[in-house]
Amino acid sequence: MNTEKMDLKEKLISSFMAFEESIDVNHELHDVRTSAIKNFENKGFPTKKEEAWKYTSLNSIIKNDYSVFPKHENTIEFKDVKKFFIHEIDTYKVIFVDGKFSSYLSSTTHDGLDVCLMSSALNKPKYKMIIDEYFNKIASKEESLTSLNTAFANEGAYINIPKSKVVEKPIEIIYFSTGKENALMVQPRNLVIVGENAHVQIIERHQSLNENPVLTNAVTEIFAQKRAIVDYYKIQNDMQSANLIDNTYIAQKQQSHASVHTFSFGGNITRNNLNFYHQGEHIESTLKGITIIGDKQHVDHYTLVQHATPNCESHQNYKTILNDSATGVFNGKIFVEKEAQKTDAFQQNNNILLSDKATINAKPQLEIFADDVKCSHGCTIGQLDETAMFYMQQRGIPKKEAKALLMYAFSNEVIESIKIPELKQRITKIIATKLGVNLGFDL
Amino acid sequence: MLSIKNLHASVEDKEILKGINLEIKAGEVHAIMGPNGSGKSTLSAVIAGNETYDVTDGSVELEGEDLADLAPEERAHKGVFLSFQYPVEIPGVSVTNFMKTAINETRKANGKEEMPANEMLKLIREKSELLEIDRKFLSRSLNEGFSGGEKKRNEIFQMAMLEPKIAILDETDSGLDIDALKIVANGVNKLKNENNAVLVITHYQRLLDYIVPDYVHVLMNGKIVKSGGKELAYELEKKGYDWIKNEFN
Numbered sequence: 001m002n003t004e005k006m007d008l009k010e011k012l013i014s015s016f017m018a019f020e021e022s023i024d025v026n027h028e029l030h031d032v033r034t035s036a037i038k039n040f041e042n043k044g045f046p047t048k049k050e051e052a053w054k055y056t057s058l059n060s061i062i063k064n065d066y067s068v069f070p071k072h073e074n075t076i077e078f079k080d081v082k083k084f085f086i087h088e089i090d091t092y093k094v095i096f097v098d099g100k101f102s103s104y105l106s107s108t109t110h111d112g113l114d115v116c117l118m119s120s121a122l123n124k125p126k127y128k129m130i131i132d133e134y135f136n137k138i139a140s141k142e143e144s145l146t147s148l149n150t151a152f153a154n155e156g157a158y159i160n161i162p163k164s165k166v167v168e169k170p171i172e173i174i175y176f177s178t179g180k181e182n183a184l185m186v187q188p189r190n191l192v193i194v195g196e197n198a199h200v201q202i203i204e205r206h207q208s209l210n211e212n213p214v215l216t217n218a219v220t221e222i223f224a225q226k227r228a229i230v231d232y233y234k235i236q237n238d239m240q241s242a243n244l245i246d247n248t249y250i251a252q253k254q255q256s257h258a259s260v261h262t263f264s265f266g267g268n269i270t271r272n273n274l275n276f277y278h279q280g281e282h283i284e285s286t287l288k289g290i291t292i293i294g295d296k297q298h299v300d301h302y303t304l305v306q307h308a309t310p311n312c313e314s315h316q317n318y319k320t321i322l323n324d325s326a327t328g329v330f331n332g333k334i335f336v337e338k339e340a341q342k343t344d345a346f347q348q349n350n351n352i353l354l355s356d357k358a359t360i361n362a363k364p365q366l367e368i369f370a371d372d373v374k375c376s377h378g379c380t381i382g383q384l385d386e387t388a389m390f391y392m393q394q395r396g397i398p399k400k401e402a403k404a405l406l407m408y409a410f411s412n413e414v415i416e417s418i419k420i421p422e423l424k425q426r427i428t429k430i431i432a433t434k435l436g437v438n439l440g441f442d443l
Numbered sequence: 444m445l446s447i448k449n450l451h452a453s454v455e456d457k458e459i460l461k462g463i464n465l466e467i468k469a470g471e472v473h474a475i476m477g478p479n480g481s482g483k484s485t486l487s488a489v490i491a492g493n494e495t496y497d498v499t500d501g502s503v504e505l506e507g508e509d510l511a512d513l514a515p516e517e518r519a520h521k522g523v524f525l526s527f528q529y530p531v532e533i534p535g536v537s538v539t540n541f542m543k544t545a546i547n548e549t550r551k552a553n554g555k556e557e558m559p560a561n562e563m564l565k566l567i568r569e570k571s572e573l574l575e576i577d578r579k580f581l582s583r584s585l586n587e588g589f590s591g592g593e594k595k596r597n598e599i600f601q602m603a604m605l606e607p608k609i610a611i612l613d614e615t616d617s618g619l620d621i622d623a624l625k626i627v628a629n630g631v632n633k634l635k636n637e638n639n640a641v642l643v644i645t646h647y648q649r650l651l652d653y654i655v656p657d658y659v660h661v662l663m664n665g666k667i668v669k670s671g672g673k674e675l676a677y678e679l680e681k682k683g684y685d686w687i688k689n690e691f692n
Contacts, residue, residue: 390493391531393515394524395541395601396549402516405536405544412535412584 008062008185009044013037015068016151023154029122032136036150043144055329055361056271056300061243064213066185068152070098074178076209078105084174084207088422091203092171094157098178099186101155105174114160115171118189121158130160134193138221138249138277146247146273149219153189156218159202163195163225170201170420175218177242179210190220194228194256201420205235208242219247224256226280231419232260237430238267240295247273254280254309261418262289263427264299265434271300276314278305278340283312288414290427292407292434294323304333307340307370316347319411322358332377333365340370347377352384352410404435444469444640445490445609449501452489459485461665462501467609467640474643474651476676477662478684483644484528486662487613490642491525492518505609519545520552522608522639526598526615533585538597539567541585542604549605570603574630591618599630606634611642616650628653648680661687 006014016037020030045062046053074097085093092115095105101117108116121127122135136153140146157173177184194200208214224230236244244267250258262272276285291299305314320328334345351360364377384406392402408415408431415431418424445467452460459482467473477483489496490503492515503510510518533541547557558566571581574596586594595615602610612631616624631654635641643654651659651673659675660667661684669675669687679687 385531386495387529388531388533390488390491390495390515391527392533394491394519394527395545396516396519396552396605397544398516398548399514401544401548405533405541409534409536415535 008064008066012068012148013041019069019152023123028132029135033151033153036141036147039141039147040144040151043147046144052302052331055327056269056298058269061213061215061269064183064215066183066213066215067181068185070100070181070184072098072180073100074098074180075102075104076176076178081105081176081207081209084176084205085172086170086203086420086422086426089420090169092169094171094173096155096175096188098176098181098184099155099188113162113165113167114158116158118156118158118191119154121191122154127158130193134191134221134223136221138223138251139219139247140249140275143247143273145217145245146219149187149189149217149247152187153219156189156191158190159192159200161194161198161200164197165195166199167201170203170423173202173204175206175216177208177212177214179208179212179214181212183213183215185215185217188216188218190218192220192222192230194222194224194230196226196228198225199229201231201233203233203235203420203423206238206242206244208239211239211241214242215245216243217245217247220249222248222250222258224250224252224258226253226255228253228256230256230258232258233418233420233423234260234262234272235427236263236267236270236299237265240266240268240297242267243269245271245273249275249277250285251277251279252283252285255282256280257284257286259286259288259417261414262301263430264289264291264293265430266293267297267299269298271302273302275304276306278307278309278312281309281311283309285312285314286417287314287316287318288417289318290411290414290431291318291320291322291328292411292431293326293328296325298327300329300331302329302331304335305345307334307336307343307345310339310341310343312340313344314346316349317414318349319414320349320351320360321354321407321410322351322360323354325355325357327358328360330360330362330379331365332363334367334375334377336368336370336373336375338369341372343370343373343375345373345375349377349379350410351379351381352407353381354384401437404432404437407431407435444471444506445642446504447490447501448504450486450489450498450503451500452485452496452498454485454496458499459496459665460489463665463667465660465667467642469640470637471658472635472641472643472654472656474645474656474659474676475662475667476645476648476659476679479646481662482665483646483662484613487525487611487642487644490611491515491523516548517552519605520549524602524605524607524610526595526602526610526612528614528617530586530594530598532587534587536585538581538583538585542567542601545601546604566604570600573603573633574600575626576600592620592623595619595627596623596630599627603630603634607639609640609642610634611644612654613644614646615643616645616647624650625653648676651676663687
């Protein structure tokens with residue numbers, strides 16, 4: 001054990017000034033970053049003593065000696081990573097390799113919409129007004145990991161969809177880690193602005209390409225303007241050595257629809273902080289997830305829907321299947337403010353434990369201050385239905401395949417609501433692979 | 444075909460079957476009748492290999508082979524079919540895909556190649572017509588949102604697809620209106636031949652008007668207390684189960 005090794009928190013704080021000198025930032029951003037790093041310095045990495053982190057410990061992963069700024073520009077060949085793309089269809093692509101933009105793998109645009117880089121948006125004068133209006137406006141200024149990201153925010157995807165634009169193809173955002181650094185920490189920052197009546201579909205993925213440890217602390221801010229439709233999909237099917245803290249903040253204006261689907265199939269420790277804020281009436285928010293993990297993997301879904309305005313709806317549906325010694329957490333908070341009458345908030349969380357050693361901590365948290373609302377939540381923890389198993393076995397389907405079909409059936413409610421057919425196919429394929437079955441038909 | 448000898452079975456140490464003896468030959472239709480709680484459904488589950496029940500004594504043989512050590516799917520591969528009283532819903536898996544999996548797993552277990560797609564389609568078309576099943580129905584998720592009658596018809600459709608040696612129909616008449624009952628019975632009768640056998644388990648005589656049994660057995664308190672021809676079913680219908688109860692008390 002190297003005792004001289006600097007603690008990750010100290011390392012990040014001491015890197016901050018060097019980082020700021022290395023980039024060309026305007027004055028307002030300098031203030032934002034400075035207060036962000038101060039907040040992180042005060043709070044540090046969250047520990048299990050905090051209620052919000054009671055079931056997820058970062059201790060084991062912050063011990064690694066991460067490079068905070070990758071030294072090299074690493075390249076990868078498309079053929080080697082093709083399988084991580086939804087390559088069956090044409091998409092816009094914003095691709096990063098070890099935190100650096102890869103123009104070779106990307107397919108960006110400024111033609112009628114902006115699908116490009118956060119670094120250009122932050123630095124080019126023509127984007128200044130938008131950055132001033134949106135950057136760090138919905139992301140938490142209290143939460144220490146979000147602050148840490150804000151302090152170092154410089155690269156990621158910048159997506160701006162103008163009024164009434166229906167984006168005809170999905171946008172893929174992929175962060176690859178090559179493993180050429182022994183241990184790498186990356187902090188992507190995405191900003192997505194979807195104009196009035198505009199419609200966009202986005203697929204986000206973090207993918208490491210070998211077993212070297214990676215710690216990703218990502219922040220995504222999404223603004224859905226009036227009547228905008230945003231469908232956001234997160235694919236988390238990473239290597240055993242990859243850790244992800246994914247912080248997503250969504251602000252919705254009236255009559256907008258925003259949905260986030262989170263598919264957690266792999267990685268070491270994954271924490272999803274997903275926050276929805278309502279800023280108008282007749283808003284719909286959808287939060288869905290499928291988690292299928294095993295070994296000692298850990299996935300924590302921490303959701304918040306802040307109902308602040310009347311006549312809005314939120315739907316949450318999270319399905320979890322845990323095998324071996326895997327641990328899962330679902331903490332779903334619904335906050336209904338006094339003004340938010342006629343709120344319709346629904347939360348469902350179903351969990352299946354396939355092993356005696358698997359653990360799930362499920363905690364619905366409803367705080368309701370309005371008196372005329374419809375809020376419901378349901379949570380189940382169980383094993384696979386034995387009658388259903390017997391039924392399928394009776395028809396000649398062996399136990400393993402029967403189990404797989406049941407798990408697929410269990411996840412089906414969430415799979416069904418994927419709006420991109422090729423993505424739906426991909427997700428079902430990943431599930432079939434995870435379950436180790438070949439059923440003779442595509443699930 | 445199916446030979447049950449001194450079969451005892453219990454669940455959680457409670458004995459439910461207390462020494463059943465039953466011989467079913469190829470080409471025969473047997474009916475087991477009995478009041479609620481007599482052990483009818485337990486008998487069908489035990490034959491099919493449901494692991495919830497412990498077989499404590501006796502044996503079940505199919506064509507001379509003891510089924511004791513075989514898992515439910517292995518019994519299915521050898522030709523045991525059980526039509527469920529309450530078929531299970533499997534969302535996201537269509538009737539067609541479920542049948543493809545069931546048929547190909549059975550063929551695989553019996554050392555055969557997978558069924559070619561065109562042959563499968565032909566078979567599905569033929570058998571769905573037999574049960575008067577709409578084609579659209581086959582692409583729906585298995586049993587999800589099906590009416591009671593549709594579920595039972597779908598069970599017999601699966602039986603037709605799998606062509607079992609012994610088909611056990613557990614309370615297939617429950618939840619069926621008379622038209623659906625006729626379609627189901629007609630399907631069973633058409634599938635019936637000299638090389639297979641049917642065991643009908645029912646509370647009421649009604650189904651036996653359409654699937655006419657060669658033998659009727661009365662099950663009470665885990666034992667077969669009376670056997671006879673099809674006229675026994677009419678007698679039971681007229682006099683009720685108390686008649687037999689009184690006879691044996």
